[in-house]
Amino acid sequence: MAATALKAAASQGTGTTAGAPALLVEGLHAGYGKVQIVHGVSLTAERGQVVVVLGPNGSGKSTFVKAVYGLADQFAGSVKHFGEEISRTAPEVLARRGIGYVPQRDNVFVTLTVQENLDVGLAPVPRAERRERLERVFELFPLLYERRKQPAGTLSGGERQMLAMARALLPQPSVLLLDEPTAALASKVTAHLFQIVRSIADSGVAVVLVEQNARQALQICDWAYVLINGQVAFEGKGRDIAGNQEVVRQVLGEAR
Numbered sequence: 001m002a003a004t005a006l007k008a009a010a011s012q013g014t015g016t017t018a019g020a021p022a023l024l025v026e027g028l029h030a031g032y033g034k035v036q037i038v039h040g041v042s043l044t045a046e047r048g049q050v051v052v053v054l055g056p057n058g059s060g061k062s063t064f065v066k067a068v069y070g071l072a073d074q075f076a077g078s079v080k081h082f083g084e085e086i087s088r089t090a091p092e093v094l095a096r097r098g099i100g101y102v103p104q105r106d107n108v109f110v111t112l113t114v115q116e117n118l119d120v121g122l123a124p125v126p127r128a129e130r131r132e133r134l135e136r137v138f139e140l141f142p143l144l145y146e147r148r149k150q151p152a153g154t155l156s157g158g159e160r161q162m163l164a165m166a167r168a169l170l171p172q173p174s175v176l177l178l179d180e181p182t183a184a185l186a187s188k189v190t191a192h193l194f195q196i197v198r199s200i201a202d203s204g205v206a207v208v209l210v211e212q213n214a215r216q217a218l219q220i221c222d223w224a225y226v227l228i229n230g231q232v233a234f235e236g237k238g239r240d241i242a243g244n245q246e247v248v249r250q251v252l253g254e255a256r
């Protein structure tokens with residue numbers, strides 16, 4: 001897998017702070033309406049890193065990434081992109097800034113073909129650059145090239161995740177939020193997807209990866225956060241988290 005398949009990404013925008021992380025979340029409190037789910041979560045993701053968010057079902061992982069992407073309510077705290085405040089910013093504005101998001105569910109248009117799904121990701125890309133961008137994602141996901149004329153609804157679970165990821169990569173995001181891309185996939189497919197995630201980060205993207213396949217995710221990550229009841233209960237390097245008996249007892253033992 002060519003780490004260079006995707007040129008490191010998107011402009012950092014104006015008004016950014018030199019040396020500031022691609023994504024810096026500080027003390028985020030978030031939820032839905034009056035219901036608070038996330039209680040003061042802080043997270044940092046630098047370009048070139050895979051940062052994993054683990055935790056039991058219902059611990060607030062999806063709510064956390066949704067809040068970062070402006071899809072859940074932010075009650076307090078801050079979210080910064082290269083030092084620039086982006087709290088409570090609409091998803092379409094964040095997308096234009098170079099933040100990509102692949103939701104946990106319903107992340108492809110099943111009645112559209114693979115190519116038509118990719119065309120959605122190409123929409124914001126200047127016409128002259130579209131072919132090259134497409135070639136790069138086909139390099140990363142050769143299967144999608146073979147399946148480009150098929151409706152996305154006919155793809156396997158793993159192929160759908162690849163399509164959703166490919167579409168999110170086309171605008172060349174600097175930050176990519178992935179919510180459980182390997183849920184319900186066979187472990188061999190999961191391993192393959194994780195290799196791709198690693199290569200996406202290596203090409204210069206800051207990847208935030210929400211996962212239930214904790215053991216495998218911990219092997220490819222640079223840093224891991226464990227959410228329990230909407231709070232960071234543990235954080236550390238992958239191997240330290242994997243070796244932490246308390247985490248193993250509370251979280252890894254429960255992984256699907």
Ligand SMILES: Nc1ncnc2c1ncn2[C@@H]1O[C@H](COP(=O)(O)OP(=O)(O)OP(=O)(O)O)[C@@H](O)[C@H]1O
Nearest residue numbers: 032035037055056057058059060061062063064104
């Ligand atoms: N739209 C919503 N409105 C109100 N509560 C919600 C909404 N979406 C999720 N919740 C609640 O927020 C809590 C956390 O859910 P969330 O989906 O963030 O957990 P998760 O860690 O992603 O779980 P999983 O591993 O199952 O995906 C749950 O109690 C859930 O019922």
Ligand SMILES: [Mg+2]
Nearest residue numbers: 061062063104
């Ligand atoms: Mg979730």
